[in-house]
Amino acid sequence: MDNPSTRRNRPGRRPSTAEQGVATRRALLDAAAALVAESGWCAVTTRAIAARAGVPHGAVSYHFAGKEELLREAALAATRQALAAPAAFATQAGSVAELLEGTFAWYAAGGLADPAVAQLLETARQAARDPLLRAPIAAELHDYRKALADLVRRDQQRGALAAGVPADGVAAAIAALLDGLILHLVLDPDLDTQPAAAAVLGLLAGEPR
Template identity: 40%
Template structure:
């Protein structure tokens, strides 16, 4: 039997999913309580039962979506060594296109963060976590003397690539591997370091 708490969490999740879809379709400022309620198939009053305002709903939904994206990408990529991690980053961001609702919603969120203080703070906290994780990776895998600054530059570079590819999809055909490795203080030949027999990288 579904408990009231479980039902509440499920309804809240539906509202946040609806909010992200609508932000991607109509833009942050166009989303209303009624639109969210219709998309989630609930009464408008249910929206305000779970959230103080539609803006609070949008902020919670956007930050939650951004955190899921961050965790799904960073956990896998930063488990890779050397240049492979940077290649993994490029592979991951290649899936962020104008046809992807989450990608479009995230770009809307970045702009909205300049207008909503709570969103700016929460998004800033998430970005700081991402930079810290990347800086720790550089301390272990890189040869840079300034891991925090390098992490900030690489993170900004990747975010910029996503935005530029949304505007100019032809950039997806340009190989960015070399420039990204140089920005990260890495070289192509580091990929072969640590291999035991020069073939597959596994110890025998």
């Protein structure tokens, strides 16, 4: 990220001034996202962002209306990117069980170490206070739940899942479960998710009474 190649002239091309402008803007956004994940939303300063981006701190004032706007924009972009992978997984997975197994496996493999997780928690906390951030984040969540609901519906038609329960409800519950589990894992890294995974998969499979 400190690498100037992000915003400086590449070998072949000459850096038109307009190109430089967008490059600087992007470098600031990337640096802001990285620093929020590292140090926390409120610990981040415009000077630190500029330093990380390799630009003088005056550049922040020029490219953004203020720290608030910069962080909001950076957080939104980072959230969209972080949510892209799970969303794609939800659409491509063959079944709910497969999705859950894959996600649990990712948790167990230490997916929490990904700075994106810290980034998401910071963004969620901020979104709870800033409506301008909350609205788009809520929309992203909505899309994710929708993709999940489609997957659930497919499973129900195949008879792999109880058909008597509302698909959107199952989707909302699964989404909440997975996010809640992330939250608990962040607070207690020693928590063993194996039993929870077994329990959920067992219940969904219709364990005998």
